[in-house]
Amino acid sequence: MTQIARESLIVQKFGGTSVGSIERIEAVAKRVMKAKTEGHQLVVVVSAMSGETNRLLGLAQQVDAVPAARELDVLLSAGEQVSMALLAMMLNKMGQPAVSLTGWQAGIETDSMFNDASITHIDPRPIQQLLAQDKVVIVAGFQGMSDEREITTLGRGGSDTTAVALAGALHANECQIFTDVDGVYTCDPRIEPEARRLDVIHFDDMTSMARNGAKVLQLQSVEHARENGVPLRVLSSFEDGDGTLVSFDSHVSAEVVGVALKSQQTQLEVALPIAELQDQLNLFGVSCWCQPTTANTTQLVTANEQLARLELVLAGKMRPLAGVATLSLVGNGVAALVEPVCAVLAKAGIQVQQHTCSTHCLSLLVSDSDQQLAVNIVHKRFVVETESLDNRPLLAVS
Amino acid sequence: MTQIARESLIVQKFGGTSVGSIERIEAVAKRVMKAKTEGHQLVVVVSAMSGETNRLLGLAQQVDAVPAARELDVLLSAGEQVSMALLAMMLNKMGQPAVSLTGWQAGIETDSMFNDASITHIDPRPIQQLLAQDKVVIVAGFQGMSDEREITTLGRGGSDTTAVALAGALHANECQIFTDVDGVYTCDPRIEPEARRLDVIHFDDMTSMARNGAKVLQLQSVEHARENGVPLRVLSSFEDGDGTLVSFDSHVSAEVVGVALKSQQTQLEVALPIAELQDQLNLFGVSCWCQPTTANTTQLVTANEQLARLELVLAGKMRPLAGVATLSLVGNGVAALVEPVCAVLAKAGIQVQQHTCSTHCLSLLVSDSDQQLAVNIVHKRFVVETESLDNRPLLAVS
Incomplete structure (x- = not known):
């Protein structure tokens, strides 16, 4: 096909x-x-x-x-x-x-x-x-x-x-x-056993997946392929199969194409107004998720591997709060899902600390101790069960 | 100097x-x-x-x-x-x-x-x-x-x-x-313990040494350096020292500059007239020392590593006679030494089976069992003792 x-x-x-x-x-x-x-x-x-x-x-x-x-x-x-x-x-x-x-x-x-x-x-x-x-x-x-x-x-x-x-x-x-994997999955199969391989994925979705923690393809390569209009296919070196095609022709209509997880993150409080903080971060090429808490303090989330660098930039002004993870739902329809996602997580006792949303991506900040359960719940409810309800043939193929 | x-x-x-x-x-x-x-x-x-x-x-x-x-x-x-x-x-x-x-x-x-x-x-x-x-x-x-x-x-x-x-x-x-050696020696020191390092050697002599078995420099490199007029110096990677300079300015006046040995050779008899044999050898790019024995048979000497190739060229027509070695005296005055060299070897019971002579090189064919003794005698009599007699300062330097 x-x-x-x-x-x-x-x-x-x-x-x-x-x-x-x-x-x-x-x-x-x-x-x-x-x-x-x-x-x-x-x-x-x-x-x-x-x-x-x-x-x-x-x-x-x-x-x-x-x-x-x-x-x-x-x-x-x-x-x-x-x-x-x-x-x-x-x-x-x-x-x-x-x-x-x-x-x-x-x-x-x-x-x-x-x-x-x-x-x-x-x-x-x-x-x-x-x-x-x-x-x-x-x-x-x-x-x-x-x-x-x-x-x-x-x-x-x-x-x-x-x-x-x-x-x-x-x-x-x-x-x-x-x-070493046979394609792009709805979620990293090492985290989510029910994840299934996608036959096709749209460049928009693949870009969001890669940007938000999916490791199967480097973000840079996806962006480069997209700019050059080159269809990408991810295949296993070790097994036969058609893998996953990344293209502009994806006919998948699912609200949620996949779930990506960025773990090994830390939430910090910084004693600087958000505008000043962002200027400094840009200067040093460190990218973070920022949110003002007061007029003179800002909360930010960054990858653990960036902490040493941040320490240099913000000497003495930062205070680690907690280990966190960012869970992202990727797909055309995710913008409408903020409330049901937060609700289903709350029911399981998981608090969404922050969220951001774009047309293709809904990202949620959760405690690192909740990340595994949060992925399982969200994947089950918004990927697996939606497919069953739709009765789409993809599930049978996987 | x-x-x-x-x-x-x-x-x-x-x-x-x-x-x-x-x-x-x-x-x-x-x-x-x-x-x-x-x-x-x-x-x-x-x-x-x-x-x-x-x-x-x-x-x-x-x-x-x-x-x-x-x-x-x-x-x-x-x-x-x-x-x-x-x-x-x-x-x-x-x-x-x-x-x-x-x-x-x-x-x-x-x-x-x-x-x-x-x-x-x-x-x-x-x-x-x-x-x-x-x-x-x-x-x-x-x-x-x-x-x-x-x-x-x-x-x-x-x-x-x-x-x-x-x-x-x-x-x-x-x-x-x-x-891995600290210069060019009057003879390979592994064969001749009394060999001494030369401070300088003329390109003519070095070419003859390399062509006749000295392994310290590849013949091709010596010839190439000579053609390009580039002085070559052989030095040890492991020790300090001036090594040996190969140049056109060697002032060494010794009759015999050095002694080279080509071992691992075989003497053969081939059932072909010499002219025909040489045509065939040229065709296959095999170089040998040839000498007619009768009108229809030729004796030749070749490196053992060439034997398999020769076998292909001369299928059935060749008969190995003995293992031999070629001992070469290199220097300006060697042409005059044929008789004294043969005499001193004969006195030690060593028979010179053949010899060839050019302006810079006198080569002698001896049995492989005689090669070590032959080198020691020739080196002692025509390199070491001549130097002593001449009372030249080089010996003191070495």
Whole structure:
């Protein structure tokens, strides 16, 4: 139903675990062969073999606790060079001509921000020439070249970014992200056992899910794919299946598409008026959920990993109140659900401390001790039971 | 006495053992710093960390017994990328600005012969620009880029070749090869305990030594340095010292500069006239020492490692006679020594089966069981005792 058209150009991305051993590389090669046999053109983006980036980082840190940024990129980029060459060898051995390209060979141009570079332009010609020769093109994820012919590496989620950017530049029909889960779920299955895989999800909903704690796709990649109009598909590296298609054509009419959870957060009280606080936070690039409590004090919620940084900015002016979590309902109809959601949680003794609402997302702040139960209740009542009532066929498919 | 002029441009090359661990890389960095502090400009060529090339080859061989040649070069070239980045980090940490360059970044252009490429041209500008900024430039040995922007690796001794070629292109004052011995000896010290290090050796003599079994320098690098007029210096990575300078200015007047030994050879009889045999050998690129025995049979001497290949070429026509070794006396005056050398060996019961002589080299074929004694006698009589008689100061220096 969401099958891709024949003779499409597909960009596939495999992460470090997917190419973590020779056996895994062989499995990836078979998957690539299968798509090639179905008549598609294939560009395959790979990360470094799992463990390799850490090994290289370990060597660098033996030299210097804060290694020279330029040289760190030279070092780390060697990691993908190994995995891409091994995958190309494997495909050639299987009889499928394949060629591996580093970032600079693949025409991936970036700015000069070492360790956290952004792709500025992709020259599609090197890859197009190889595709025209019916070759599978393997491309190193996570790396590029600056105007000054320097090797650069991209920031977090770098290989996903490479795949999405290549898909955009090559006008690919689909960008497939292979990962350790078999798709996007209505909720993280590790938290919510009744979560079910979605066949399709709209870019709007996926963006909200990613922004609010869903880890299956990096927010940056989703936004990039959306801007470039490239349908994204999340698939399992380890199992067959159609995964989840992220596109503009989702026909799902459910009020609530999914539930996302951002845990490991802290609520603080800061002895500053909200306007002044927000100025300071913007200056330091720290993003928080703020709310005035008095004229001169503000409550804010931030990720625990930001606390040390905040301490520097707000020296002496902040006081931690409690561990909290943000639970978000994502979907077209969530704006109308504020009251019923709060009511069903209150019935279970869970207090919603704050909430914010946009067209696609209703976020609720709860105590961290309530988060698990809150997710279970909300997911059951507004995702599972609504589906049953609607009697929609999706449940049978999952 | 053989010190290099101040403010020279020096190319230093460190092999895999010299950069085999973080501690060793630190020692290399200190050596580089020392030369920099003395006022020189430095270009440093490094191999992959020892063991790394074998690790990568092992991965490739798990994929395919004969991996795709292009991809093998992509894979192996990652090895130097790691060592060069770590060395650059170390220098930066020590306060010496340093930048590492891959083969393609350093302007090293090669032909397209994957796994055994030859350098066709070096664009000196990228390195010159960095030197002008007073940076130490680290360059990946063993690799380059073809006209088609493909990553290539050079053949055997590749990093030495890179260093010598860079020294030529940059008009360096000296190319220093750091290795596990502290210079060129009058004979391999593992065979001849009385061998002594030479302060200087003429390119003519060094070429003959390398061609006839001395392993301290690859023949190709010596020839390349000679063609480019680049003085070579062999130094120990592990100890201080001036090493041995290979140049055109050697003032050594000794009749015999050194003694080289090529062991692991076999003498064969082949049922073919010499002309026909040589045609066949040339066709297959096998080089041998040939001598007709009858009109239709030829005796030849070849390295044992060539035997399997010869067997293919001369199927059924060859018969091994004995294990042999070639002992070569190298120096200006060796042509006059045929008779005294044979006489002194005969006195010790050693028969010289064949000999050939050129202006710089007298080579003798002896049984492999005689090789050790033959070297000791010849070295003692024609190197050590001649020096004593001449009462030349070199002996006191060594």
